[in-house]
Amino acid sequence: MTDILDLSVLEAHNAKVAGELSPQEHVEAWFAAAASDELNAYLWRNDRGAGAAAIEVEQDWNAPIAVKDIFCTEGVQTTAGSRILEGYRPPYTATAVQQLIAAGLPILGKTNMDEFAMGSSNENSAYGPVLNPWDRERVPGGSSGGSAAVVAGGLAPWAIGTDTGGSIRQPAAFCGIVGLKPTYGAISRYGMIAFASSLDQCGPLTRTVSDAALLLAMLQGRDPLDSTSVGIEGGVSLPDREDLSGLRFGVPAELARDSVDAGVREVFERTLQKIEELGGEIAEVSLPNAEHGISAYYVIAPAEASSNLARYDGVRYGMRAGGEGDLIEMYETTRSEGFGPEVKRRIMLGTYALSSGYYEAYYGQAQKVRTRIAQDFDGAFAEVDFVVTPTAPSVAFKLGEKSDDPLAMYLNDFFTVPMSLAGIPAISIPAGLAAPEGGGPQLPVGFQIAAPAFAEQRLLDAAYALEQGIGFEARPGGGSGG
Amino acid sequence: MADLEAVIGLEIHVQLATKTKMFCGCELSFGDEPNVHTCPICLAHPGVLPVPNEKAIRYALQIGLALGCEIAPRSIFHRKNYFYPDSPKAYQISQYDIPICGPGRLGDIRIHRAHLEEDAAKTIHVGDSGRIHGSAASLVDFNRGGTPLVEIVTEPDLRDAAEAANWARLLRETVRQLGVSDVNMEEGSLRVDANVSVRPAGSETLGTKTELKNMNSFRFLQRGIEAELARQRELVGAGGTVEQETLHFDPASGSLTSLRSKEEAHDYRYFPEPDLVPIVPTEAMLREAREALPELPAARVERYEKELGLAGDVALTLATDPETARYFESTAAAADGIEAKVVANWVTGELAAALRQAETEGGAAESKITPADLASLVELVQEKKISHGSGKKVLAIMVAEGGEPAAIVEREGLAQMSDSGELEAIVEKAMADNPDAVEKIREGNNKAIGAIVGAVMRETKGRADGGEVNRLIQEKL
Secondary structure, three states: OOOHOOOOOHHHHHHHOOOOOOOHHHHHHHHHHHOOOOOOOOEEEOOOOOOOOOOOOOOOOOOEEEEEOOOOOOOOOOOOOOOOOOOOOOOOOHHHHHHHHHHOOOEEEEEOOHHHHOOOOOOOOOOOOOOOOEEEEEEOOOOOOOHHHHOOOOOEEEEEEEOOOOOOOOHHHOOOOOEEOOOOOEEEOEEEOOOOOOEEEEEEEOOHHHHHHHEEEEEEEEOOOOOOOOOOOOOOOOOOOOOOOOOOOEHHHOOOOOOOOHHHHHHHHHHHHHHHHHOOOEEEEOOOHHHHHHHHHHHHHHHHHHHHHHHHHHHHOOOOOOOOOOHHHHHHHOOOOOOOOHHHHHHHHHHHHHOOOHHHHHHHHHHHHHHHHHHHHHHOOOOOOEEEOOOOOOOOOEOOOOOOHHHHHHHHHHHOOHHHHHOOOOOEEEEEEEOOOOOOOOOEEEEEEEEOOOOOOHHHHHHHHHHHHHHHOOOOOOOOOO | OOOOOEEEEEEEEOOOHHHHHHOOOOOOOOOOOOOOOOOOOOOOOOOOOOOOHHHHHHHHHHHHHHOOOEOOEEEEEEEOOOOOOOOOOOEEOOOOOOOOEOOEEEEEEEEEEEEEEOOOOOOOEEEEOOOOOOOOOOEEEOOOOOOOEEEEEEEOOEHHHHHHHHHHHHHHHHHHHHHOOOOOOOOOOEEEEEEEEEEEEEOOOOOOOEEEEEEOOOHHHHHHHHHHHHHHHHHOOOOOOOOEEEEEEEOOOEEEEEEEEOOOOOOOOOOOOOOOEEEEHHHHHHHHHHOOOOOHHHHHHHHHHHHOOOOOOHHHHHHHOOOHHHHEEEHHHHHOOOOOHHHHHHHHHHHHHHHHHHHOOOOOOHHHHHHHHHHHHHHHOOOOOHHHHHHHHHHHHHHHHHHHHHHHHHHOOOOOOOHHHHHHHHHHHHHHHHHHHHHHHOOOOHHHHHHHHHHHHHHHOOOHHHHHHHHHHHOOE
């Protein structure tokens, strides 16, 4: 049989059921693989020693999982990629993680991320950037860069991350794996360290669409600890659709314009052809307000973040600096030393946007745009079943390439932010490889499919059929597939 | 210079007596060891989320209905952002532009709004000042943090300090009778802030207001407002202007010190709380809240005045305390054919005085006198079976040992003298014993009749009917 680490979770499960793979062997292989992290993808690894006692490892049939370091895990350091939470050991475990543990999934480790999920390259981690397993001079995307890198780099069979404006889908695209952002409210946010509460959503990063469905089935549900959670009615089952006949895929005219790299555009066009080959229909749809998504997003998300991150004041937990006899000085020193530059930038942006006299012009206006974008999607879904775009305008870029240009960095979210603002589910699947602008080895390109709220099953079914049709087989360091 | 009229509005924070906090499952407590009622949620650990306390929402609806407020079909929570150690999230979850309770009225005072929010933790500043400035250290007790609060805001309808204090008493009684709060000012479960300004009498515009805090009794509330009004009147009278500021009232010295000026006012950066969904009270919730409402003091006062014909002050005295009100109503029901007004006067007058005289703890309802017994006593007096004076004597005995008035009358020999021959003889003797008084009456000095009546009453030990004695004296003259 093939290498254990090449199997998707579903394949491994089938092998175990067929008696071809021992559950123990499977788990051990993954723990050994995780220990070989050279990508700076794990911030904490479960060595299953005394220090990890708080996370119970059950040697169940299920595959072990990597968890983004934004999820609180009782007794285990949870930093959200920030210096200000260095050494913080939460007194409780996030609902999503609790559900995985309850389903018998051993936790492999906690993955690196952009500080407080703010970033598209993982370069904003206080613990150093994660390297892209396809090219270690390139970024894995962000903010769930660690979770994407461990899955793509053979350090975990699957992982969970969070997506606020693209933080699951964009790194999934950059690393050549599947990333799903479910409908807002599908999965509990309790214990997920907040960046922008009205946008944050937990989701799976997996090798395959089937694995994403398996994980979503375990994660989704209404949680009494999260008033905004509702779960997915009817649950989620394994996708088994073989073609796309009778389904209409809308390409938004407004999002298909410029600023997309030629290589990405080519893979996108090829994927549209594949959809038609599979019996699907391509139509143009209009999302007239979607192009303002970035502007609205970079008001709303920082505004909420400025409030969510105000609790890190050095009083009760985490880092404390300065403050000999002066409370205000302690607040200031702790926050100045504890937060990185991007986090500070967004706190300032958000504070400004909410301040008296500017609220209507910024936050109020952004909320109106958000409503319009949601209406645009409603209009589009009256005509088509799905809206499709490239996941990101480019393939993975080089470390340091955009870190001095926040605006260029923000544009990475151009295709993913509108779905976040509308609260609808969207999946990125690997659609092929393309050479980066400026040359170099070929890198994965993601294809994004968005569906109406809570239509996860339909979305997974279609993504599965397309995934089978594309047959993306490429692996980091391996040969070209798509 | 024209007279300066006082304009006062109140902001009242009511701690709700729910079992648990507003957004987590921690128990509410008062006086426990510090920081024993805390959890990751009320300590604002990373990743936690608030879940609203349904009971608190129901209580807020009851308060809103009791204050005649419009209930919002859909209200939302906002975040009020500020850095201070008493606020672990660095924001308070409150309500802003869409409160659960809109405009209403209690008595003559209009309610602007009432909204739900969470209480801050308690900070204790170690040092002489007792405040954060100049303190050696500050300690935080998170037990109180997250306690459900309803903040009630009035319109600026109050016109003097005493009126404000009296209205606040009515509000407290109203909330207390709902059973949704302990309304204990000393323990802080009822906190009253006052917005105070002055303006030329007759003016329609509002003057610049100051906000008074820390008045933890109705007396201090009145004194604080009085002190601030005096300060503002003097200032404006001398041609000065009032600065908008928040003032701290020191009950010990009676002085007001500035906490912060307008320039130092916070920009709270309110925005809708994304972690919570809107409050949409269902028809069933509203119905339950309505059904749970007892008759409240203001409504009772109105009923006593309009239906029972009681005088305003008597109605207020009876209606304010629900126990006394119940006692009065039972007595009135038991007193056959006697006007409620008469019974009310007995309860608030003679009985209250007798209880005071005996230094009895508690009011009429806790006394040894049952409503039926009091009703019998009032009947005896009204039917002139005993004199009013004898009635009071019987009442004093009833206060001390209880018992049926008829039996006490019998035992003490207090029955009205029914044999007019006997009384006539006593009257004649009294007139003979007081010839000076008789003479004076003949000369037109009617006051002198008191001496003769007094002598008759002494002789009869109060058993004679005053009216009959008077009639007999006039007859004999």
